[in-house]
Amino acid sequence: MELFIKMTIAAWNTQNARLNKLVNTLSNEQLATETAPGRNTGTYLFGHLIAVSDALLPIMGWGEKFYPELETIFLKNPDKSGLEQPSIETLKGYFTTINACIEQHIDTMQVADWFDRHTAVSAADFANEPHRNKLNIMINRTNHTSYHLGQMAYLASKADVG
Amino acid sequence: MELFIKMTIAAWNTQNARLNKLVNTLSNEQLATETAPGRNTGTYLFGHLIAVSDALLPIMGWGEKFYPELETIFLKNPDKSGLEQPSIETLKGYFTTINACIEQHIDTMQVADWFDRHTAVSAADFANEPHRNKLNIMINRTNHTSYHLGQMAYLASKADVG
Numbered sequence: 001m002e003l004f005i006k007m008t009i010a011a012w013n014t015q016n017a018r019l020n021k022l023v024n025t026l027s028n029e030q031l032a033t034e035t036a037p038g039r040n041t042g043t044y045l046f047g048h049l050i051a052v053s054d055a056l057l058p059i060m061g062w063g064e065k066f067y068p069e070l071e072t073i074f075l076k077n078p079d080k081s082g083l084e085q086p087s088i089e090t091l092k093g094y095f096t097t098i099n100a101c102i103e104q105h106i107d108t109m110q111v112a113d114w115f116d117r118h119t120a121v122s123a124a125d126f127a128n129e130p131h132r133n134k135l136n137i138m139i140n141r142t143n144h145t146s147y148h149l150g151q152m153a154y155l156a157s158k159a160d161v162g
Numbered sequence: 163m164e165l166f167i168k169m170t171i172a173a174w175n176t177q178n179a180r181l182n183k184l185v186n187t188l189s190n191e192q193l194a195t196e197t198a199p200g201r202n203t204g205t206y207l208f209g210h211l212i213a214v215s216d217a218l219l220p221i222m223g224w225g226e227k228f229y230p231e232l233e234t235i236f237l238k239n240p241d242k243s244g245l246e247q248p249s250i251e252t253l254k255g256y257f258t259t260i261n262a263c264i265e266q267h268i269d270t271m272q273v274a275d276w277f278d279r280h281t282a283v284s285a286a287d288f289a290n291e292p293h294r295n296k297l298n299i300m301i302n303r304t305n306h307t308s309y310h311l312g313q314m315a316y317l318a319s320k321a322d323v324g
Contacts (some may be wrong), residue, residue: 003277004166007298011305036198036316115165136169139301143173143308150309151316154198 001044002111007140009106015145016099019049019152023095028088035151044079044157046091046147051075052096052144060134061120062105067094109134164273167297171268174300177307178261181211181314185257188317190250197313205315206241207310209253213237214306215260221280222296227254243324271296 001009023031023046031042040048049071057063067073087095114135117126125139126132163171185193187209193204202210213232219225227233235245248256276297279288288294 003292003295004170004297008166010293011301015305034200038320039198040318049306131165131169131172133165133169135166139169139173143177143305144265146305146308147312147315150312153309154201154313158200 005109005114005135008135008142012138012142012145014046015142015149016101019046019145019149020095020099022149022152022156023088023092030155031088032102033155040079040151043085043088043091044074044097045152046088047074047085049148050091050095051100052141053102054094055137056097056102056137056141057105059120059137060105061119062101066098066101070094167271167273167276170297170304174304177304177311181208181307182261183259184311184318185250185254185304192280192317193250195317197316198289199278200239202241202313204314205247205250206236206251207314208250209236209247211307211310212257212260213255214303215254215264215272218264218299218303219260220235221224221299222267228260228263232256233237 051074121132213236
């Protein structure tokens with residue numbers, strides 16, 4: 001794997017490993033709590049990140065989403081929408097399944113594949129905006145995970161996070 | 163500029179532009195508030211991110227820090243350490259100065275420079291760990307900014323952030 005691709009994927013893996021560690025450190029009660037008064041719960045943010053990862057599959061041309069129902073619950077609607085959310089244990093299983101699938105697809109990617117257009121950009125637009133490629137999706141999604149991970153860190157007691 | 167470097171730098175610029183927009187949208191009173199009960203204030207996190215950006219200069223071999231005194235206040239000590247913090251207006255000025263300097267240095271970097279080792283890794287370690295280069299520093303610092311930006315977003319009223 002080319003070094004710069006390796007670095008991009010390593011950053012993605014690092015943020016997902018941190019997320020995995022956090023959700024397995026917190027109790028279900030902690031995860032169900034608001035990250036700050038009136039803000040999203042940990043469960044919602046975890047579901048939101050899983051839904052975004054699931055949506056990587058079609059956008060990268062890797063296949064269909066595993067759990068398309070997550071889009072309505074965690075992307076199109078806010079927390080406390082009244083929609084039923086999967087249990088935390090169910091979400092943890094989804095997270096493992098999706099990440100394992102993403103990892104397998106990453107292993108098959110050649111350098112040129114990463115610089116190919118993702119499925120949400122047209123060939124015409126891509127001709128003018130070659131940065132709208134699959135590697136850029138990974139860069140942006142990694143920062144998206146970091147953003148919400150910073151919020152979810154507030155679920156841990158201050159003694160845990162230092 | 164090579165496309166993958168352009169993408170990495172674009173991500174860095176995007177997160178810094180978001181941070182800049184946020185701190186200029188919030189009042190000084192909002193910025194001085196805790197991002198969540200008992201957590202870091204916006205001022206501290208802003209100072210922390212500025213201190214980390216200032217430290218980019220030596221680690222990238224771009225020169226000395228502009229404001230080395232920030233390290234004690236915002237990196238080595240927690241918020242509410244009792245140490246006097248620069249005013250928010252002063253911090254905004256620092257942020258502008260440091261970012262302008264970083265931008266100038268980025269413009270001078272050649273592809274090979276980005277894959278050169280940063281100053282915090284020895285030549286011996288770098289031989290075995292070639293990913294510990296300057297481009298990787300930018301990738302990791304961008305995610306670090308995203309992490310705290312997610313927390314600082316809690317300073318805005320919910321109406322502002324949607």
